[in-house]
Amino acid sequence: MTGEGVAAGTPGRLQGIDRALPVWVAVVLVLVFLMALPLGWLVWMSVSTEAAGPTLGHYAAVLQSPAMLKALWNTVVLAFWVGLASVAVGAPLAWLTARTDLPATGLIRALVLASFVTPPFLGAFAWVMLAGPNAGLLNVLWRDVTGAADPLFNIFGMPGLVFVVTTYTFPYVYIMVANTLALIASDLEEAAAILGAGRFTAARTVTLPMVAPALVSGFILSVLQALALFGSPAILAMPAGFHTITTQIWSLFQYPPKIEQAAAISMPLLLATALLLLVQKRVLGRRGYAAVGGKGGQRRTIPLGVWRWPALLGCMVVMACAIFLPYGILAKAAFSRAWAQPLTWSNLTLGNFTFTFFEYSATRSAIVNTLELGIATASVGAVMVALLSYVANRRLIVGHQVVAFLALAPIVIPGVVLAVALFIAYTRPPLVLYGTLAILFVAYLTKEMPVGYAQSDATFRGIPPELEEAGRILGAGRLRILRDVTAPLARSGIIAAWCFIFIGVIRELSASIILFTPATKVMSVVIFDLKEEGQFGAIAVLGLVMLVLTFATVGLVQAVLGRDVLGVKD
């Protein structure tokens, strides 16, 4: 027996060390650095003073300011109603598509997905054109038809904000509930039916309690979305004369900036998010926040009878609000001189495109920046989450338990708060990144880490360790096995993680809006800039570009995974 020999007797010290260990340690250290540095600075900044020692003065200033308290309260109101409304819309939709003989379920699922990936600020912007109280197309139509003086619906204000945010948040509930319903065998419902419960009674008494955890966690996810959103309140709340906490934090960055107060007011947001996630984890039990996996028994569809078509109509109304109307008005605004006027020949123009791409100098560099950042973040991020989830799944180093925690931790950090933290951390030594694309890269990498990690973790869970062990015992080192066995098997899952990160990056606004500099604008920031100046046509054009990029990427994921990204298997 030849081969690389080990001398007789006790082996030397070096031979036992995993040669790949430096790789694992390095990637985990990067993760720790990414999380600890900004959060550490954030906490410190919230209690720091220029000269004297630590103070609670910034907290006092925040808590004694009526404007800040009002912003806090507005955020609570917004988040609560969005959560409730998302459940009210998402849960029935999930039940209808998962369990009943509703027609066109494939189409509805595709549209839910479309709503899921639509950047919410684009939706908010579109709804300004649809339901502005006076010029909004729907209100104009309403007045023309009914002759009423008052608008049907005023999008500016809390109800409008709740409506628009819900429109792009209900998919979270949908995904949770649909995935759970897909796991509950019909037997249980039928058992109830045999005992004399009617079809709908069975659904109410058996199905509902079983999906209750999914409902609660869908509610919490929606609340978290609403808490963290910046674009929609900036577009719909500020014109109506109120702030939410995110827009308030952002306005604290205006000159003269009050970064200490921004740090202090970030804390309640951070704590609330962490707390809600904790509750959600409890509710979901050990299944964690990710989509429930596993196989259920047989499922049979429930006939809706005469309600079939009205139910479809209801679904389509939701989809009209989320997709048809907003996309339609964006397309109209992109091609017309005046978006509020009818689309006649004289109103038709390609001028918005020429302005956006050839006259407005910020556009092209923003698109380039966005793509560069998207590709860089997704690539580095995909490699990182792959390595991290590998370390955690294979328990490669001491303390592997905290890897998952750290990688998922950014979920509790709303984008605006993360931006505040990064701004503080990277405008001073050791790493001065502000003013470069690097700070956006770091922000995106941190913010998208949980999404990528969850995807990658699921991938590695699906690769049994024996497949690696079989190779190792035959003579392959750990890195070699990673290359020969693990990587090829994980490839499609990692590509999917790449795409998720990429989609997240190209639509990111809430962190970018604080971290950009004129030399490092990205598409979302340009759209926001244009919005402040009321350049509807150019926004619509850029919005369409963003949607095309997003859907192209989604298409890629679906092709790679061979299923739809919502995670429900048909």
Next chain:
Amino acid sequence: MLPIVARLFAFAAVVLFATVASAQDARVEAAKKEGKVVWYTSLALPSAEKVAKLFEAAYPGIKVEVHRTGSERILGRVMQELKANIKNVDVVHTSDAGHFVMFKGRGLLTKYTPAGVEGFPAGFKDKDGYYYGLRATVNAIAYNTKALSAAEAPKTWKDLLDPKWKGKLVTAHPGYSGVITTHVAALVNLHGWDYFKQLAQNRPMLVQSAVDPSGVVASGERVVAVNGGDYTFYQTKKKGNPLEIVYPREGVPLVVSPTAIMSFAPHPNASKLFTDFTFSREVQQVMADSEGLYTGHPEVTYPADKPKLSELKLLTVDPEELEKRGEEIRKRFVEIFGA
């Protein structure tokens, strides 16, 4: 499109000729080596881009990087970059003259007198020679002519306090726009803060840029703009939108928007070339003609359908006062209007 392009080329030819004739070769060469000039500007986006394109046509090889946002955002941006030790901007142009008082006080400006400003009125010139008014506009009221007749339209600032305008007004924001900061300062001097408290009772829609009210009124989303640069109203009206401008009798706040080269400008030669260019009679005339702006240039002529500055009662705010009161104005505005 076509007229603009044709004009641009014709104009570029003129400028090129003039440049060569005036034998500034050395300066131009130095500027070309720098390759670009970075311009933080509050001039409305299409106008700013137009000026940039004119310059690029006149001096091929020198790019203008336009970063257009509200005056107050520009201030925040510049100070933030300064703090982070980022030297990016060459030329700063905002509509809040207070900024330049502050910049000057902190030694952030290059002392530079653009060619051709000798004949400008005193209100357009810093007495120490650090900054000069590139353009001027006045705040005016605008209304949608489809919704209101001329008779129904408000005539004075005080008219806007009538409860009948509730839910029909739009205002831009002093936290974003220097034009509006100046406007609020001038009207507070005229009518006091009570005026704005009462105005807030009519729940105006809050937009950010002084450019935006024109669009909001043109689309019919709101009927009356309670402020905004009259040049944006003028442009909107010229495009055929149903909009009319009212210059209130109490007087109109005059906003002179200065420009200056930063002391740390990474492209100093290109900055000077660009600044000279923007003060040239040709560019000043373009601003007056197609943008509807006022300028300090004595030879510039104005469209017949625009009132002359001399015909208007102007409310002016001293830059020093703006510098001192800017923060207070923004703070109180937010308190009164909610955001």
Next chain:
Amino acid sequence: MPGVSLKALTRRYGDVAAVADLSLDVKPGELVALLGPSGCGKTTTLRLVAGFLAPESGEIWVGERCLSSPRQVVPPERRRMAMIFQSYALWPHMTVAQNVAYGLRFKPGLARADRERRVTEMLRVVQLGGYEARYPGELSGGQQQRVAVARALVVEPEILLLDEPLSNLDANLREEMRFEIRRLHEAFGITTLYVTHDQAEAMVISDRIAVLERGRVVQVGTADEVFLSPRTRFVAEFIGKTNLVEGVAARPDTVTVGGLRLRVGAGGLTPGARVALSIRPHDIALATPGEATAAGVNTLRGMVERASFLGDSVDYQVRLADSDVVLRVVAPAAQRLRVGEAVALQVDPAACIALAAAEERA
């Protein structure tokens, strides 16, 4: 061909010792089965030998090489071993030939042609010639199993480790593969550790069986030895079915159970000590009382409580007269007794195995 020596290995998971002070010597070329119920530490032991786990104390030696100690663990890839997994662990993205050839990549100085030749030869040995280009997903369970075997053997390992390799196969195939693995072992003669919880499998395949309980080896021996002379109650119960009868030693060769007296073949008991006897159901002969010969040694009386016809035999449950002892008896099908019938039972003293008296119960 070296042997394997496990010296006082201990490995804990949290507070639980999965392997506790375990020692075992496997002679060169020998196939030893690690047999025990789930949780007995047999798989942990195998993974310690493979180098996937490090021992907390103890050492593992292969020939003259110390491969594992608490200070030092030679990584799996440098142990010159091969392993066959319960799940086969075939790589789904590689063809059968690629799977089998993988280990040969790490053999320096092996030409490509040699490699291919050895793969082809090995696939022929496991009767999978012609399947080179298939993917594992296209094979049946038995064929996958053969690929796993081929992949392990083709590298000519010093030590072969098998972790419940047959448990995913259906009953018929499992029986066939037992002989197949034994055949291959005899052909290649590789020192082998074979983990299983199936005593029949262990008996067919192995040269010796090491019975594990709670992380310790409780008995090592040939199939005969562990079956016929179990040392502990645990071994007796785990290896085949048995009747356990508790009693007290009356004489060095006699145990009393209630009013019954049983002669024990081995003798050497301490009078007065508590004794557990193992009597295999097959070792008890049944007769109707009329047929019974004169009351000989170890003749007992009882009544049939339950009879289950199993085809080639009948499984009886018999309650002994004058006691509450119930015995399982397996008798030939030719002789049929009815429930409620009185019977005479006869047990050869040699079939009454006295078990280690003091059995530690943690």
